[in-house]
Amino acid sequence: MKAYVAFLLGFALLGTSCSHKRESALVPKPTAFGAAIVESSGGKQFAQTGSLLPQPLVVQVNDQQGNAVAGALVEFAAAPGVIFDPGAALTDSSGQVTANVSLGSKAGRYQIIASTVDKSYKTIDLGLEEIALGYQQTLGRRLNNQYCDRCHNPESTVEQVSNYDNLDVKPHPFTEGVTLNQISDADLTAIITHGGPALNKSALMPAWGNTLSKSDIQALISYIRAVSDPPSRSAGPTYSRN
Amino acid sequence: MKEKFASLWQKLFGDSVRAFGVVSVIFLLSMAIAPAKNFFSEWRHYQHGYLSVIRNRSEANTLQRHFQSGIQQIWIPDLGVVDRCTSCHVGLQEASLTDVATQPYRKHPVIPHKLDQFGCTICHRGQGAATTVAEAHSSTLAWEQPILPAKYIESSCGQCHRGPLTGTPQLNQGRNLLQRQGCVHCHTVKLPDGNTMKATDDPPPLSHIADKTTREWIFAWLKDPQAYATTSTMPNFRLSDGDARDISAFLIANSTPIAGNNATVPAKASSDPAAGASLYGESFCASCHAVQNAAGNMVGGDIGPELTRVGSKVKPEWLQAWLRNPRTYDPGTGMPHYRFTDAQVATVSGFLLAKTDSDLLANIHLDSATPEQIEHGKRLVSDYGCASCHEISGIKKPENFAPELSRIGSKPITQLIFLPGMQHTLPDYIAGKIKNPRAFSPGLKMPQYTFTTAQIDALTTALLSLNDRSYTLPPSLAVPRKAETDYQPAGKAGKLMTDLACFSCHRINGHGGDMAPDLTWEGSSVQRGWLAQFFKNPGTLRPSLIRRMPRFNLSDSEVNELTDYIMTVYQSPAVDRDSLSQGGYSPGQVELGKQLFYGKYSCQGCHIVDTKTDKGYIGPTLTQVGSRLNAAWIYQWMKNPQSLRPGTIEPNREMSDEDARALTAFLTSQKGGGKPEVAKK
Numbered sequence: 001m002k003a004y005v006a007f008l009l010g011f012a013l014l015g016t017s018c019s020h021k022r023e024s025a026l027v028p029k030p031t032a033f034g035a036a037i038v039e040s041s042g043g044k045q046f047a048q049t050g051s052l053l054p055q056p057l058v059v060q061v062n063d064q065q066g067n068a069v070a071g072a073l074v075e076f077a078a079a080p081g082v083i084f085d086p087g088a089a090l091t092d093s094s095g096q097v098t099a100n101v102s103l104g105s106k107a108g109r110y111q112i113i114a115s116t117v118d119k120s121y122k123t124i125d126l127g128l129e130e131i132a133l134g135y136q137q138t139l140g141r142r143l144n145n146q147y148c149d150r151c152h153n154p155e156s157t158v159e160q161v162s163n164y165d166n167l168d169v170k171p172h173p174f175t176e177g178v179t180l181n182q183i184s185d186a187d188l189t190a191i192i193t194h195g196g197p198a199l200n201k202s203a204l205m206p207a208w209g210n211t212l213s214k215s216d217i218q219a220l221i222s223y224i225r226a227v228s229d230p231p232s233r234s235a236g237p238t239y240s241r242n
Numbered sequence: 243m244k245e246k247f248a249s250l251w252q253k254l255f256g257d258s259v260r261a262f263g264v265v266s267v268i269f270l271l272s273m274a275i276a277p278a279k280n281f282f283s284e285w286r287h288y289q290h291g292y293l294s295v296i297r298n299r300s301e302a303n304t305l306q307r308h309f310q311s312g313i314q315q316i317w318i319p320d321l322g323v324v325d326r327c328t329s330c331h332v333g334l335q336e337a338s339l340t341d342v343a344t345q346p347y348r349k350h351p352v353i354p355h356k357l358d359q360f361g362c363t364i365c366h367r368g369q370g371a372a373t374t375v376a377e378a379h380s381s382t383l384a385w386e387q388p389i390l391p392a393k394y395i396e397s398s399c400g401q402c403h404r405g406p407l408t409g410t411p412q413l414n415q416g417r418n419l420l421q422r423q424g425c426v427h428c429h430t431v432k433l434p435d436g437n438t439m440k441a442t443d444d445p446p447p448l449s450h451i452a453d454k455t456t457r458e459w460i461f462a463w464l465k466d467p468q469a470y471a472t473t474s475t476m477p478n479f480r481l482s483d484g485d486a487r488d489i490s491a492f493l494i495a496n497s498t499p500i501a502g503n504n505a506t507v508p509a510k511a512s513s514d515p516a517a518g519a520s521l522y523g524e525s526f527c528a529s530c531h532a533v534q535n536a537a538g539n540m541v542g543g544d545i546g547p548e549l550t551r552v553g554s555k556v557k558p559e560w561l562q563a564w565l566r567n568p569r570t571y572d573p574g575t576g577m578p579h580y581r582f583t584d585a586q587v588a589t590v591s592g593f594l595l596a597k598t599d600s601d602l603l604a605n606i607h608l609d610s611a612t613p614e615q616i617e618h619g620k621r622l623v624s625d626y627g628c629a630s631c632h633e634i635s636g637i638k639k640p641e642n643f644a645p646e647l648s649r650i651g652s653k654p655i656t657q658l659i660f661l662p663g664m665q666h667t668l669p670d671y672i673a674g675k676i677k678n679p680r681a682f683s684p685g686l687k688m689p690q691y692t693f694t695t696a697q698i699d700a701l702t703t704a705l706l707s708l709n710d711r712s713y714t715l716p717p718s719l720a721v722p723r724k725a726e727t728d729y730q731p732a733g734k735a736g737k738l739m740t741d742l743a744c745f746s747c748h749r750i751n752g753h754g755g756d757m758a759p760d761l762t763w764e765g766s767s768v769q770r771g772w773l774a775q776f777f778k779n780p781g782t783l784r785p786s787l788i789r790r791m792p793r794f795n796l797s798d799s800e801v802n803e804l805t806d807y808i809m810t811v812y813q814s815p816a817v818d819r820d821s822l823s824q825g826g827y828s829p830g831q832v833e834l835g836k837q838l839f840y841g842k843y844s845c846q847g848c849h850i851v852d853t854k855t856d857k858g859y860i861g862p863t864l865t866q867v868g869s870r871l872n873a874a875w876i877y878q879w880m881k882n883p884q885s886l887r888p889g890t891i892e893p894n895r896e897m898s899d900e901d902a903r904a905l906t907a908f909l910t911s912q913k914g915g916g917k918p919e920v921a922k923k
Contacts, residue, residue, distance in 0.1 A: 048393075049392055050391065050393030050394075051696065105391070105392030105393070106343070106348070135353050138409060142409070143408070147891050150859075151847070162859075163847070165857075167847055167857075203842065203843070204844045206843070207893060208893050210895070210896045211884065211894045218352075222352070236340060237341055238343075
């Protein structure tokens, strides 16, 4: 009888350890180890809730001398709802792992941890942040692209040449949290509605109150709050791994 | 054992008093099951949880006052909504709970509608009347509609809103893709407003294909359209070599020549690449056509086909005939008739023919076709529904070639066959089918598309919006779509405008493209002399634009015809051209206007009047605006730009009449001839 129980127990243990192995089979075995993990590109992007970030997230594993390490393991983790493709991978010949990231269904900031292990199997984490825009912020982004971006965004592309450099008084990019977080919602509404002079600022900022509706302006402000860096207090919740 | 039982029986039911007592206890316990179930219900648990979440907040009293215990419901009889979601999602309407991240207590994000106006399930799906988490959110035996994943939520907006909305980019994109990627050529989509969704792409006719290209190219294209052009909207039918051989044989054999296409070529294709590139640039071919550059990026627009490897496709004599007048080959093409001279045709065709890819046709050797092959090819063309998209002589466009998608968003899950490992939900099925149709059955005819994940999500969103509710909605809730009109200008000028394909870029009276300005009221806007000059030599008004009006080599009589028509017909009732004079304003008024321009309104942020000081890049350059625009138009534009051009980004400044008049005086005085200096980037 005892032998039978022991056999069963052993079998069950074997079963669990097997299934455990099967789970970890999704994570490839590292062939090399790095000493540091850094972001190459793809942090601080915005996307609509539940949708794919426009650019993939690229992280790089380096050794102590700062040289790229191929074959090191990188795993991504974030709050439930965030999907990584792939969730874990080995670095390529340039020491990088590229993952497509879909954000969760709630608007706010998602903290993403990219981690690798060093020689002693100690985990090294890299914290990144991506921003999911809800309905109001998405609407705000649309309005921003149409009306604001060409002056407020200093970056030029072939399709959209920035007007930022042409202005004698430089507008604040909306990611400039240091300045914009100091301005209250009421003041931002006043500047957008009545133009810069409403708050003794430059007349180069025109009044939009007759062109945009009140809810449009609210949407713009919620977008500005959502993308500001450092985050504004009204940016909404932050979602982390736990 | 038996004795034990007997004694227990004796103890419990030995006499009538004992039996009564025991039965009463059992009865009482069973009576208590229902209230106990109620007491331990999930919603009560969550309501308790909510109370402890709000307890320590500064506005606890207010929240406490708003809180109502017990099952809550939103009941909207007209819509058939009985939503009890607010029993657990207690804080949905509490504006102060923005920082609460735990469900079910989060505040609902800001949306344009009120919760008690539409309830929850109209947008989120799920079972509204349920009072347990599992029944409300998931598919059950009695209710198969689970909660809609958040990434498809815009589909619910599309149930009522039948046109594009600013807040729903994904839905708008999905609807555009359905029309642009050829989906609705094969699948009928009857919209809730009774119209049928129309395709907006323009697959080329194949009745004269042998004039245009070779059988080898058709073979290569059929095998893998993306190998020729990565931006191609033609899907991959995964044809075998034999099938591609036979279809190409049929298309060539079936093709009839068009007189003029292979006529004698007066000019030989020129081999001057520099002249070709510059004429290609000057003609703004890149506004519509893309070419992949060395870095692998697409440069150019997506209205016309990609030209990266066009030299490996077209026959030189066809290309020259096409450049001379595209409407000879395809009367419905969106390509303008450029009126190139023979020398220009030679230059552009030489430039384009040099865009070849030696790998494309390297390994294709086709023997001459047998009648059996041609017959088989014809059968395949019918089987695959090629004529749903392309005009092919001798083959009728099939009706209802593919399943109708009108109510696909309500398709019962029981009618779907899922792939192993796939989640059994409708959105997953639709997305999976679009991603890889043949995975569902190798015999399916639906071809393989090259959609990105974002495009698949957008398409799924658009398809989910076509559900039962969108068709059975109370008509008062439907927000109709602004339908594209089929406006066509009349007379000789109308013919000329079709020939020049003005509507490929410009919109007039609700018809046409959106690349270039809407011309509905162009006659009120510009001066005749300027317009005539612009046709002859289109300059640029906006320094930063890369897409511009091409020069069409118009004759004087053609310019007059067009100018007269535009000046007479495209008149806005809001602008009386004779109400303000073009000049004669007092210097004081002009000076006041100048001060307003640079001071109060700071127009130089976006516009250039003085090329030495102004740098504004966004609006049109105004150095010659006094010779270009009508004074009455300028005045009305100052008063309310959106009344003249809805959606223009020039802000409405609500100017006083005096300010508007002074600015009009200042702007009409700007007749300078100097070219704007464009700062080098």
